[in-house]
Amino acid sequence: MSGTPDEHGTLYVVGIGPGLPDHMTKQAKDVIETVDCVIASNLYQEFLREDGTLPPEDAVDEDGVAVREDGSEQEIVRSSMGRQIELAREAFERVRAGGDVAHVSGGDPSVYGKSDLIFKMAEEEDATDVPIEVVPGMTAALGGAANVGAPLCNDFCTVSLSDKWRGWDEIEEKLRAAAISDFVIVLYNCWRNYERAVEIVREERTDDAYVAIVNDAGREDAGRNGESQFITTLGEAADHDDKVSGMGTSLIIGNHETETWSNDDRTYLVTPRGGRDVDDF
Known part of the structure; x- marks a missing residue:
């Protein structure tokens, strides 16, 4: 060269x-x-x-x-x-x-x-x-995760719901594989088909799995709709379309180990790394 x-x-x-x-x-x-x-x-x-x-x-x-x-x-x-x-x-x-x-x-x-x-x-x-x-x-996965605590401390993947360049069949296949493999899943482009995506993941996971809906992570009031985060469950995530505000929205779907932890300030979402105890550190 x-x-x-x-x-x-x-x-x-x-x-x-x-x-x-x-x-x-x-x-x-x-x-x-x-x-x-x-x-x-x-x-x-x-x-x-x-x-x-x-x-x-x-x-x-x-x-x-x-x-x-x-x-x-x-x-x-x-x-x-x-x-x-x-x-x-x-x-x-x-x-x-x-x-x-x-x-x-x-x-x-x-x-x-x-x-x-x-x-x-x-x-x-x-x-x-x-x-x-x-x-x-x-990226939004990291900013959104920081806003809600520590949900990505174990294996995770990202999936875009935009079907502009690929068919929904391919998106569904990837979603299902990620759900079966117990990845924490971060959904991008949630203004398209987010309810459909949630229903697919529900077929492979329990409805009590935790979900964070995060808008405009890191943008404070400067984004299109303002920075916000909301913790719900997989069974109820599709009922909160009022919290999904467009291109700036990401969904973080926890795995079977993802849990909540609360202090005097607020509630956080945490995914332990392989279920370690404090002594393991």
């Missing part, structure tokens, strides 16, 4: 977690603050302006260029679902011209995020000369 030309920049696929400053890594913040071009949706741009990671909106001219406090110029490009292919091609060309580009993804870019699109587009466009670095971020 001949290596990347010296004059090329780098394409960063950056996960910003929920998007607010406290839950974004220093690496993600540093990259976004120093690249020549940031590609991000309006919502993520809004989050990134919370602490000055991006310049304020009134500092961006009609061409999308902002002058940062250190005097450097940075172009800010709005992304949307309908422009992903176009923007990937544009990012490749910017890198070839010597620019560093941050393509922003919520959560972690490799957990139902932007990473796979960038690599598939690089393959499609024969962009083997474009350096790509993935900057990890906190």
Whole structure:
């Protein structure tokens, strides 16, 4: 392999977690603050302006260029679902011209995020000369788990309920296998078919298994519907559709060992690691 030309920049696929400053890594913040071009949706741009990671909106001219406090110029490009292919091609060309580009993804870019699109587009466009670095971020499974306690301390898996790119038969097969295998299951994209998913898991698990419904983990009041968490059971989870508020909702379905623990503050969800006792530590 001949290596990347010296004059090329780098394409960063950056996960910003929920998007607010406290839950974004220093690496993600540093990259976004120093690249020549940031590609991000309006919502993520809004989050990134919370602490000055991006310049304020009134500092961006009609061409999308902002002058940062250190005097450097940075172009800010709005992304949307309908422009992903176009923007990937544009990012490749910017890198070839010597620019560093941050393509922003919520959560972690490799957990139902932007990473796979960038690599598939690089393959499609024969962009083997474009350096790509993935900057990890906190995904909803981890943020949601932290909000409700320690439900992921044993084996767990994530399943997306979106049937946009795969059929429901495949989703059902994975759900059933996860339920039978006694994984703690984290459901993403719960605005689609979440009641259907719950009913499938109920066929393989007892109705008293614990479930946490978590909205906008780590976003406080800045998300679409506000941060919240609610603990219920598998048998009653489908009855709480008023708690499932859209794309920011995740369900954490406990296994046979998942239990609740309460202190004077609130009730937590805990999955012991293999049923260890305190003495085992």
